[in-house]
Amino acid sequence: DTGVSQDPRHKITKRGQNVTFRCDPISEHNRLYWYRQTLGQGPEFLTYFQNEAQLEKSRLLSDRFSAERPKGSFSTLEIQRTEQGDSAMYLCASSHFGGGDYNEQFFGPGTRLTVL
């Protein structure tokens, strides 16, 4: 257990439905990242926050995806009008940025999304 938690762990939904995932990072970590991983591939970056500011978004993050970190603590990732191609493992990670040293990213267990 890295200290990063994600909820739910599994989500099955029908195409066209909206889903929301939550990530709780390690409490003193100011950076939070979302990645997506499909079967047999490495994780792909979606977006990341420093505190509540969203610093970068991948082109993978279409307008159906939105991520927030309203108080600089937990984050949510929402997918609207889900498509079968959204089926994947959604991974959250957090790190402490600053202080001159390195920023290992600690990953949560992931949320596995299946879109029927």
Add this chain to the structure above:
Amino acid sequence: SQQGEEDPQALSIQEGENATMNCSYKTSINNLQWYRQNSGRGLVHLILIRSNEREKHSGRLRVTLDTSKKSSSLLITASRAADTASYFCATDAGLTGGGNKLTFGTGTQLKVEL
């Protein structure tokens, strides 16, 4: 998109043997990291090597980095059945020296048999 490729894609060895995995990447980097992932689980950070380092050790792990060839290798010595997992390299190529998004390779599936 994936930053790099790992080689081999799959590796099967006997317990006690050494396992070597290679990673190639495409752009200049701040640092390179190796992660392990057990089936269907999250990623566990193994080791980080900065762009100005050439070799690093942690327990049974040894990582090398050759920035001129844009490649890295991970050696696991005296492997154990519990080392069975997928191993990914990930590069941080951001401008601010670290803490940026990671770009992962395609992974090596390691199986250690008793």
